[in-house]
Amino acid sequence: MLVAVGVGMFGVPFAFRTDVVQQLTTLCTLLIMAVMWNVLAGYGGLVSVGQQAFIGFGAYATIFLAQRGVAAYLAVVVASVASGLLAVVLAPLLLRLRGGQFAVGTWVVAEALALLVALDESLGGGTGVSLRGLNAIAPDWRSAYTYWLTLGFALLLLFLVFLLLRRRSGAAIQAIRDDEEAAASLGVRIMPLKFMLFVLAGFGCGAAGALTLANTLFVQPSSIFGVQWSAYMLFMVLVGGIGTYEGPILGAVLFFLLQDWFAQFGAWYLIGLGVVAILFALFLPRGLWSLAGDRLPFRLLPVGYTLRPGR
Structure with missing residues (x-):
């Protein structure tokens, strides 16, 4: 795909x-x-x-x-x-x-x-x-x-x-x-x-x-x-889902949209990104992808290893 x-x-x-x-x-x-x-x-x-x-x-x-x-x-x-x-x-x-x-x-x-x-x-x-x-x-x-x-x-x-x-x-x-x-x-x-x-x-x-x-x-x-590049990368990964394959892709798309909408706010824009990243780290540490990935009956892009119980 x-x-x-x-x-x-x-x-x-x-x-x-x-x-x-x-x-x-x-x-x-x-x-x-x-x-x-x-x-x-x-x-x-x-x-x-x-x-x-x-x-x-x-x-x-x-x-x-x-x-x-x-x-x-x-x-x-x-x-x-x-x-x-x-x-x-x-x-x-x-x-x-x-x-x-x-x-x-x-x-x-x-x-x-x-x-x-x-x-x-x-x-x-x-x-x-x-x-x-x-x-x-x-x-x-x-x-x-x-x-x-x-x-x-x-x-x-x-x-x-x-x-x-x-x-x-x-x-x-x-x-x-x-x-x-x-x-x-x-x-x-x-x-x-x-x-x-x-x-x-x-x-x-x-x-x-x-x-x-x-x-x-x-x-x-x-x-x-x-250093704003590191802030951007951290935001995209935390919001999308750190340690997942699909999460950074989702995070990059979301950040791209937010950047286009709110970039005119200058320094407050960066502060806002930091606050959002902290909120995700506290209340949704697995990122947005976990909301979709946990509900799919299959793994969209299977990476790593999964243990399955024997039949």
């Missing part, structure tokens, strides 16, 4: 106006961010408030490559891979931290990267920079190409997460989240699995940042490295 929906969505640019296509591109990037944060925190227990480090790195790596003659859309792909490589470099340091220390450590990395970019005049400094490589493409086609690339990344990452959770690694990852010491005593390889999750999330968030740049054509360190 997921494949059928994805194939149908590829026809969107032929049926809707350019502004609608751009909005759906934004929705796909939010979906990527939600799914990646859920992989870390919902399944791996790695609560990060610094994934904007990879979002910003992916965007500015695209600028860096485009300035050196790499085709813009190819630069988006290469920058996404480079974000995964950055996660490989950072993993040995950050994965030694636990709980609040890990959360703060990821945030410090994001702030350090933002400062380094702001000090680099070739990348626009603190005033920002444009992705000029896409200006030569007609707006309608540029919007369509960016949407198709974003949708392709979203489907790829959803498939990778689905594949990861359907294998024995899915149960092992959740065992690490629930009790790392107990999982280790049962022979679960803790560090390799956490490393895999961290790198996957780095790659996905880097792709989201690069695709956000391709959609907006302009980026600033203060916005692309802003």
